[in-house]
Every structure is written in C-alpha cells, then in structure tokens.
Amino acid sequence: MSLQEEKRPLLPTADTGDGGSLTNLHSEQEGAQRKAPKVPGIPKRYILTFLGFLGFVNVYALRVNLSVALVEMVTLNETKVENATSECPGPNNTDVPDVYRKGEFDWSPSLQGIILGSFFYGYVTTQIPGGWIAENFGGKKLFGFGVLCTSALTLLTPVAARLHVGVLILIRILEGIGEGVTFPAMHAMFGKWAPVWERSRLVSITYAGAQMGTVVSLPISGILCDSHIFGGWPAVFYIFGAVGCLWFVVWMFMVADTPAKHSTISTEERDFIEQSIGSKPQRERTPWLGIFTSMPFWAIFIAHFCNNWGFYTLLTCLPTYLSEVLHFNIKENGLLSALPYFCCWVTMNVTGFVVDYLREHRYLSTVHARKLATSLGFLFPGGFLVAAGYSGCNATLDVAFLTLALGLSGIYMSGFIVNHLDIAPKFSGTLMGLTNCFGTLPGFLGPILAGYLTDKQQTSAQWQKVFYISCGIYVFGTVFYLAFASGDIQKWAQPKSVTIEVNNDGSDVNNKSIQNGRSVTPLPEILTGPD
Template sequence: MQEQNSDAEEGDRSPLLGEPGAPQCHVQRYSAQKVPFCCSARYNLAVMALFGFFMVYALRVNLSVALVDMINSTSSISENTSAKICPVHNITPAVQHNSTGKKYDFDQDMQGWILGSFFYGYILTQIPGGYLAGKIGGKLLLGYGIFCTAALTLLTPLAADLGAGYLIAVRVLEGFGEGVTFPAMHAMWSQWAPPLERSRLLSLSYAGAQLGTVVSLPLSGLICYYMDWSYVFYIFGAIGVLWFIMWLFIVSDAPHLHKSISDSEKQYILSTLQNQLSQQKTVPVCAIIKSMPLWAIVVAHFSYNWTFYTLLTLLPTYMKDILRFNAQENGFLSALPYFGCWVCMNITGLLADYMREKRNYSTVVVRKIFNTLGMIGPAVFLVAAGYIGCDYKLAVAFLTLSTTIGGFSVSGYNINHLDIAPSYAGLLLGITNTFATIPGMVGPVIAKRITHENTVEQWQVVFYIAAAINVFGAIFFLIFASGTVQHWAVTQKKEDEE
C-alpha cells in the first residue's frame, strides 16, 4: 500500500524547509491508496464549482461593460479630456453601433457608487456565510447564494429604469447573495480536498472566477453592441438559474453523503483528513483573533484584492477613455488579462502540489514563494502600465501580465486557510474576505474621484497606489505566514498532551 506524508507532517520534514514547533499530534500516514482523478467525485465537484464561480463573476462583472453603454455621452467629460491625451488608433473603422437601450445621466461619482455598491452587500455575509457553512454544509448555501444573485440580475434593467438608487439597491442585494459563496466552497473543500491535492483542486474550482470574467466581458460587449445592454442581464441571469438546478442534483456536502462515490475514493479522502479536522463544538474565537498566520492571510487578501477589484470594475472604462479602444475591442481586451490569470492559476496549482509532493518542499515555503510572485509581479507591471502612458500596445501587454502573474497567489494566501485550520476554513475565508471586500467598496469610488479629468497622469496615481498596497501585503505574508495546522484548529487528545 502506497504511503504519503500528511500536509501537517511536511512542516517537520527538515530544519531548512519546515516549521519547528508544529503540533506532533498532526503527524500521520495515509492508509489508503491514492485514487486517480479521472471521473472521481472530488474532481466532479471541482468542475461544478468551476462553473459555479464562472457564474459568480459573470454576474458580478457584466455591469462593468454594460454601464459604459448605459451612460449618456453628454453626462461624461471623458471624451473631451482624454482625446487631448491619447489619440484614436483604430486601424479599421468600427461597425456601426445600433444601440437601442435606454441611456441614463449618471455622473462620474454616481458611476463609482454603482460599481462599488455590490461590495456593500458582499461584505455583510462573509463571516455569517463561513460560520453557517461550517455548521450546515456549503452545498445549499453556495447554491442559493448564486441563485438569488441570478434572479436579481434579471431585475437589473427594471431597477436601472427606476433610478440610480434602485440600481444600487439591487447590486447591494446581489452582493449579499454572493457573499456566502467563497466561504461555503472553502468549507466544502475542507471535507473533500486531500492535503496534497489542495492546490490543484482549489485552483481548478476558483479559476472559474477568471473564466467567467474572460467570457462575460467580451460577450457582454457583443451583446451591448449588436443587441441591447439589458440582454446582458437577462442572458447571464437565466444561465445562473440553470446552473443552480444542476448543482442541486450533482454535488454533496461531504464524501460520506455522496451517492455515487466509490468506496476507495471515500476511504482515501477520509484517511488523509482524519487528524486534521476538529470535533470541537465551539469556535475558538480568541485563538483565531490572536493568530498571526491568519492575519498574514488577511493582509495579503486585502492587498491583492485592491488591485484585482480596481481593474475588474474599471478596466473597461480605462480601455475606452484612456487607451481609446472602441466598443468592439473593449470587451475582448478587457478580458485578455483574466484569460492569462485563468491559465496561470491552473498551471501553478499543479506546480505547487508537485513541489510539495514530489520535491519535498514544505507547505509554508511553497505558499510564500507563490504568494510573493503573485503579488510583487503584478505590482511591477501595474506601475509599468501607468508609466508608459498612451503606448496602447505596451499598456495592454503590461496590464495582461500584471493580472496573469496574480494567478500565482491562489496557491499562496488563497489556499492557506485550509493549511492552518481545515475545520474552520470557511469561517477563516469569511473573515479574510470581509477585509478583502473593503477594496471593492472604496477602490472604484477613490479611483473615480482621482480620475475626474481622465488623464493619463491621474490613472498613474491609481495604479501606483494599488502597486504599493500589493507590495506591502506580499512582505507581510512573507514574514508571518504558516503552513501547518494550528494547535487551536484540532481536537487535542489526552495522550498527546501527556
């Protein structure tokens, strides 16, 4: 029978790569043969989660493109000011845009509030979502979270017609529904993901967010261009409802609840997690609050999201107003960085697990390497993108590289919750994502205030701020992160204490 080292044991493999002082009660040997991934229940879950997070981000970012088409050109001063900075460079004339959608007089500040309003609901359900997922399981919580968001998306055109306040209210409620999704998924992976497969499983499932951005940005642009911006919300909302129905019938909260999982796979998963999960009925709140490894994740998550959300919500505007791409090009070029990130996430997930399983690197070393690359790299290219100004080819290249390299961080801070406290992974993600939602709330508002005249110099300030925050988060994580299960996250046995 093949034996594999547990994730906790990896921290004690060598004095150079490991972390001294890890609780010895975590050391174990896997008793079951590793089960191939093909047609397995755990990889079926990853694929369904991938499509779920595809919908999470498709429903989230479609407004970023649609809003460009919803605004009266006379309500924005961007055309006059940006034309003096960056010339139009289209080689071929644009196809006539026969938009029949309604137009609204939302000024720059109001647009910032509309784009950021989603996160005011999103922040409220992170911690409750993580707590409930740990108690009742993540399947229904995640499923209904996406279903509610999809249903509200179908109402978005009506809300916009009623006024900016109604549109903001609908977006807040959408955020409220989506706020439970990531904590719920983390809670499910705490029951499903063998430690040495965590990077690849979580990277595959969460890469759906990037894939959703890649598809929804250009597709939304095409829908706006050839149909009507309101169909952006009708089409994606309907697809979200369809995904919800499939999710209910295909996945389960845990291996022992799955109806068609093989006995060998069930035994493999349960044996790898047997000494990593806690049976405590109460949450160790004080220990969690005092945990520096958790605060390392909080700071890294906040810092990464400042850059990510700034580009996610404002990149279509930057492409249109500064780089002067027409509506046909905007959606495709805005999606290009996220395609790169999607590819990077999947490759680095495999590489991270390979380094831990085959090359004998400790978990903490792998997390710190990937997180540093995934935060310092984007900062460098973001500064470069601001510095080169109107060179649109280099600007697109640098913005693409910035977001692509950010995919390394998924195998860094993003998975680290499961390394330090598998039993509370959903709750921990709820905590870190609460802090990490703040950039989504204030980032677009601050960026819109800074870029009132839409000049290259003003956008440089936006990029420099994001890069500085990213560097700080990378350094903090490098100093304080851990890769072993924390003592407060497991049930201590009497013999281990003697």
C-alpha cells in the same frame, strides 16, 4: 477483561511562537495515503471541483456584466466629455472626436459609481456568517442558493432600472448579499473534500472560475449590448441570469456536503478523502480567541487585503483606462479587458498543479510553497503595473504590461488563499469569511481613490499614481506574509484529546497497533500535516 480509559493529547505539539503549531509527523502510512486510488468513473471530488468552477464563472459574470452594460444604458453627451484627454490619439492616429450617444438613462458619473459600488455593500455583510453557516450546517445549499439568488435578481435588473435608480441599487445590494457567501461556503466544502496533497490544484481550478467568468462576461456583454437581442443591453442580464439558474439545478443534484453524505461515491474514494483530511464534529465551537491571536492568520488576513487592492483596482478601472486613455470602443474594450483575466486563469491552473507536485515530492515544504507563490503573485503584478504607467500611448506595450500584471497575479491562488486550509482546515470557511470580508474593502476604496486621482485628468501621469499605490500595497503584503505565514495546523484548530480504551495488558480493545505500551491509530494527514 477489565477496561481502563486513558486521555492523552492526540498529537505532540511544539510551540513555535506563532500562535502554536503542530509538529509535523510523517510515516509510511502517510506516504501511502498520498496516492489516490483508482475509482470507477469520474471521482466525485473532481465533479465538485468542476461544478464549483462553473459556479464561480456564473458568479463573476453576474458581477462584472453591469460595468459593460452601463456604457450602453447611459446617455453620454458633449458636456460630459469636454474635459476628456487627447494625450493619446484615437484609432488610426486621429484626434479624439466629441462623443454623443443616446442612452435610456441620464445618470451622472458619480451616480454610476454608486450603482457599481452598491454590490459590495451587500457582499461584505455575509462573508463571516456565510463561513460559520457552511461549517456548521453544510456548504452545498448555501453556495447553491447564493448563486441562485444573484442569478434571479440579475433577471430583474432591466425592470428595476426602469422603475427607479433606487430600486436598481437595492437589487445590486441584494445580489452582493447572495454572492457574499460563495467563497466561504466553497472553502468550507474543500475543508471536507480536498485531500492534503491535492489542495492547491483543486482550489485553484475552482476559484479560477472567477477569472473565466470575467473573460466570458466582458466581451459577450459588449456583443450583446451592440445587438438587437432582447433590445440590446437587457440581454446581458437575461442571458447570464438564466444560465446561473440552470447551473443551480445541476449543482443541487450532483453535489453533497461531505463524502460520507454522497449517495454514489465509491468506498475507495470516500476512505481516501477521510483518511487524508479526517472529519469534523458538527457545530464545533469556533475558537475566536485562538484565531485572532494567531499571527499565521493575520498573515493571510493582510495578504488577502493587499491582493484584492490590486485585483479590484484592475477589475473596475481597467475598462475605464483602456477607454478614456487609450480610446478603445466598447467591443475592443471588452475583448482587451478580458485578455488579462484569461492569462490569470491559465496561471492559476498551472501553478496549482506545480505547487502540489513540489509539495508532494518534498522539493518544498508547505510553508515555503505558500510563501513563494504569494511573493511571486504579488511582486510580478506590482512591477508590471508600474511599467504600464510609463508605457505612454503605446497601446500594444500598455496592454502587454497590464496583461502580465493581472496574468501573473494568478500565482497567488496557490499561496495565501489555500493557506486557510493548511492552518485550520476545520475552520477554513470561517477564516475565508474573515479575510475576504476585510479583503472586500478595496472594492470600495480602490476605485474611489482611482476616481479621485483621475477625475477630469485621464492622463498617464495620474494613472501612474494609481499603479504606484497598488505596487506599494503589494510589497507591504509580501513582506508581512513572508514574516508571519505558517504551513502547519495551529493548536486552536485541532482536537485537544482523545479517549482510548485499553486492556489491562496495555493493548487496545480494537486490536490497534501498540507502540511503547500505547495504542496507536494511524492519523489522517490533516492532523499530522504535510511539511
């Protein structure tokens, strides 16, 4: 029996003018792969998802706890509040009194802004390297050590602050460097673990940990600061840092980079995942030219920036708005600040399941599902932010609008965030690194602009300007994403050819099925692509 080799494209392609996307193919084989097999115990991909969720709870708790602790750390005196607004009355409709609070440090508001913003200087530097490293060497250790690094440095925060403010700023920069790899690393892992029809819900559950971390951190940090545990504010850093270190131990023992490397995964689950998403050769060259000339990539890129502008503006400025304009104390501030993030967490999880259901049952194609989720996740918060600016001193209405703004923004998670995995699952870590790197810029720019507009003018009129700008950016992101987003794998993200050995009579040597004289192997859904 003589053999001959035939090289042919793995899939037929159709140029759509948006950077080249694959034609979606569906078959009975694909349909059979949608139903997950029953496996003994908890499926390993769900364990990965849950531990990833807890990882992001830690990550965001460590990120935002300083914003609450600073209130107790820093001295606030009459000079600093003499220009405070009395537009809105204080609690029980009383005038806002002069405030004096003795803190351990006498740092100016501008220096406090530098301390809070220093985290992002480190965070932005490891986004792109983190995605590349995770794709080529595995995301398990990268994600785990990223969280461990941030946790260990958080434990040193009280010591650093008492040594010198410069040491504290350095610690925050290093924390940002460690945390910067987390999103790209997890995205790269989902590129190897998340079956096509489970992408939205698995990604949403895990990344919703960011919102839950904020929910947990804001009120608990306020309570700890007001307590005598470890001297008050230092307890914030000791407790959250220690929890992060404990999480690292569990993560390293229970997670693997790929299904094939997991020591206790069932054969049924491993086969199901690999048939759904395929496998990627290690250290495959990243198609930089294809990425940067792809309009679907730029649609995600712009959407990520626009979303983060609104999110970071609320993340860093909401406590200030509630405190300076509506005059809530630290405990009330922490609880009310956390409420919108809790609603966002609920929205993310519910939307993930809904979107996957609509895609799996073909009520919506993938691209339409992503566009719908992104549009709703942008336009709802933009509209409610504007409404919040006109609620005046009605604290109940103000909090309701801000809660709806941030709560409904969680719909976006099943939109452009998951879209990286749709257009280039093999390079999803790199794409996330690129878009999140650019998306980090609002972490600098949003609070700076808000601070400039409200400096010595903590009034509803000035905050209306902040909210209008965020709304305009949300609208621009929506229009751009609707115009250029795609739900198909791009040409540059799929293998160009495959070598198949065939007999002289045209049959495959491995006895695969034959169609029109050619060997046909059922393809994973990652290559055929969902609608």
